[in-house]
Amino acid sequence: MAGLTIGKLCFGADAFAYGLELCLARAARSAYRVTTATAGAVDVLLVTIFWYADYYRLEAFYRQSGIRPGGKPIIIIGGMQATMTPKLAACFADYVFVGDADEHLGGILDQIESGKRPEHPNLYRAGAGDLPSPCECEPSAFAIGTGSCHSSVRIEIARGCRFKCAFCCLSGLKPYKEVRASEIEPLLQAHHGRALSLFAPERTMHSEFDRIVLAAKRYGCKDMGQDARLDRLEHVSGSSVTFGLEGLSQRLRKTIGKPWSNAEVVERLGRFVETRKNISRVSMYLIADLPGEMDDDWTEFRELFLEIERADWSRRLVLCPILNPLSPKPYTALEKAHIRLFSDYASRWRRLLRKEGGQWGFRIIETFVWGPLERTMDAIVHRAPAEAAAWLIRRMPTPLLLRKPRMDAREGVARALIAEIGKQEVTLNMLEGTAP
Numbered sequence: 521m522a523g524l525t526i527g528k529l530c531f532g533a534d535a536f537a538y539g540l541e542l543c544l545a546r547a548a549r550s551a552y553r554v555t556t557a558t559a560g561a562v563d564v565l566l567v568t569i570f571w572y573a574d575y576y577r578l579e580a581f582y583r584q585s586g587i588r589p590g591g592k593p594i595i596i597i598g599g600m601q602a603t604m605t606p607k608l609a610a611c612f613a614d615y616v617f618v619g620d621a622d623e624h625l626g627g628i629l630d631q632i633e634s635g636k637r638p639e640h641p642n643l644y645r646a647g648a649g650d651l652p653s654p655c656e657c658e659p660s661a662f663a664i665g666t667g668s669c670h671s672s673v674r675i676e677i678a679r680g681c682r683f684k685c686a687f688c689c690l691s692g693l694k695p696y697k698e699v700r701a702s703e704i705e706p707l708l709q710a711h712h713g714r715a716l717s718l719f720a721p722e723r724t725m726h727s728e729f730d731r732i733v734l735a736a737k738r739y740g741c742k743d744m745g746q747d748a749r750l751d752r753l754e755h756v757s758g759s760s761v762t763f764g765l766e767g768l769s770q771r772l773r774k775t776i777g778k779p780w781s782n783a784e785v786v787e788r789l790g791r792f793v794e795t796r797k798n799i800s801r802v803s804m805y806l807i808a809d810l811p812g813e814m815d816d817d818w819t820e821f822r823e824l825f826l827e828i829e830r831a832d833w834s835r836r837l838v839l840c841p842i843l844n845p846l847s848p849k850p851y852t853a854l855e856k857a858h859i860r861l862f863s864d865y866a867s868r869w870r871r872l873l874r875k876e877g878g879q880w881g882f883r884i885i886e887t888f889v890w891g892p893l894e895r896t897m898d899a900i901v902h903r904a905p906a907e908a909a910a911w912l913i914r915r916m917p918t919p920l921l922l923r924k925p926r927m928d929a930r931e932g933v934a935r936a937l938i939a940e941i942g943k944q945e946v947t948l949n950m951l952e953g954t955a956p
Contacts, residue, residue, distance in 0.1 A: 524564060525552070525562045525564075526562060526565075526629070527551060527554035527559060527565045527593065528551040528553055529554055529566070530568045530570075531569075531570070532570060532574075534664070535666055536568065537568060539598070539600075539621075540568045541662075541664045542622055542676075543566075543598075543622055544566075546623060546625070546660075548626065549625075549626065551566060554585075557585070559585040560592065563594065563632075564595075564596065564629065564632060565595045566596050566625075567598070568597075568598055569599040569602040570600060570601055572847075572901040574599075574601060575608065575612065575909075575913060576916070576920075577921065577922065579612070579914060580922050583918055589612065595613045595614045597609045597612065597613040597617070598621055600693070601901075603618050603654050604689060604851065604902075605902065607646075607906035608910060610646040610906070611906055611907065611909075611910035612910065614645070615628075615638060615643050616643070616644045616645070617642055617643055617644075618642045618643075619693075620694065621642075621655065622660070623657050624640055628643065642654075658697060659676055659677075660699060661704050663707045663711060666717070667715075671715060672744065673715070673716050673717065675704060675719070676719055676720065677699050677723060677729075678699065679694055679720070680697055680721070681696055682696050682722060682725050683777060685776050685777040686853040687766065687776055687846065687849070687854050689849045692851030698727060700728070701735065704718075704732055704735070705732075705735045708736050711741060712741070713739070713741065716742060716745075717743075717744055717745055718733075718736070724755040729755065746761050746762050747763065748761060748763055749763060750763050750765065751788065753788055753791070754792065754795070759798045759799065759801065760801040762803040763803075764805040765778070765780070765785065765804050766806060766807045766810075768808070768813070768818055768820065768821040769816070769817035769821060770782065771820075772817055775810065775811070775812070776854075786831060794836075799836050800838065801840065802837060802838070804839065804842065806841060806842065806844070807843075807844055807846050808843050808869075809845045809846040809859050809863060811858065821872070822872060825875075825880060829880055829881040829882055835882065838882075838883045838884075838885065843887070845863070845895055847899075847902070848902065848953065850902070856953055858952060859895070859952050859953060861892050861895045861899060861934070861948070862892045865889045865890075865891075869889050870886070873886045873887075891934075892930060892934040892935075893930035893931065896934040896937055897934075899951040900912060900913075903953070904946045904951065905944070907944075908945075911944055912944070915940065916937075
């Protein structure tokens with residue numbers, strides 16, 4: 521197959537394509553971004569699957585483009601979600617690469633170009649036997665342009681995570697490894713004056729983070745990153761920061777590896793706000809439906825808001841709390857956790873953010889919560905047998921694959937999906953993790 525024509529497909533933001541672009545660069549290959557009109561014209565289609573919703577979008581793409589595995593093009597799927605759920609990915613691909621493919625995509629494409637069936641220890645096919653463990657590659661200095669006209673630059677500075685939070689798959693998928701500052705600095709020099717996103721699961725924990733930040737300043741690059749652990753907020757230079765508090769109470773935080781008390785949270789937030797020149801915007805991520813969650817945990821979280829309200833510095837705070845119900849993932853300690861797909865967290869969250877009909881003494885941004893439909897579609901990807909999940913996805917109407925129905929219709933649609941996949945002997949108890 522001389523002169524291999526390669527297509528690439530990624531759903532969502534440019535940042536989600538970083539790994540695919542890195543693999544192509546290391547393979548010294550170029551690829552065309554395909555549409556439903558052009559996908560059938562390439563020889564190989566590389567698809568990156570970042571999270572659960574991409575499977576539904578991929579099925580819609582196949583319908584609209586007229587392509588399917590087993591024909592043209594040869595479809596290879598990779599990415600973090602594909603690595604976590606390779607059996608499901610194999611239902612939508614000719615091949616699935618499990619893990620990091622930085623150093624291996626080139627050899628696979630060379631085999632295809634020479635007319636051979638590609639073989640690699642981490643290349644999985646449906647029915648191929650045992651699943652391989654995720655491939656591990658050393659991270660290396662690489663940059664991609666993101667945003668409008670690629671106005672900003674995204675650079676990976678570390679891979680894996682130093683911490684082993686019970687809900688997070690990153691430390692289970694790959695060991696923690698850093699890109700050396702000496703390798704990153706030439707990239708900063710090459711992108712002089714550009715907006716910059718230095719990313720890693722816990723980027724401020726990089727052993728040379730301060731050196732990297734100083735180099736960025738030296739070359740006129742503005743670090744737009746704003747994520748940090750609560751105990752590292754001071755390492756964010758701007759007035760906006762994002763951190764994961766996760767548990768509603770200290771008791772729940774301890775169970776997942778972030779044992780901070782309300783007093784520690786208030787002290788750290790206050791220190792951040794008081795050292796900024798402008799109004800501070802703080803985004804705080806939380807997880808609902810953690811194992812053992814009780815009403816007392818919600819009461820303790822409300823107490824946190826009251827403590828923030830009493831602080832003088834809260835007048836200079838805009839708080840954006842974001843609640844995500846637990847999504848148990850492979851490679852985590854909570855993979856088999858019991859969840860309640862139809863718990864009405866949206867109403868409870870709305871009441872809290874609105875102070876039960878009152879108003880908090882600091883500015884707060886009201887955010888939405890995943891409801892039963894999003895949680896059910898996510899649980900189908902992670903907990904239903906792969907063949908059953910693929911069967912259901914292929915039967916779903918195209919509009920539902922691409923967008924959610926009205927809010928007041930979503931719970932009914934979720935129950936309809938559970939009833940439909942029940943024909944494959946998948947039950948609500950299986951999806952919630954309560955089946956014997």
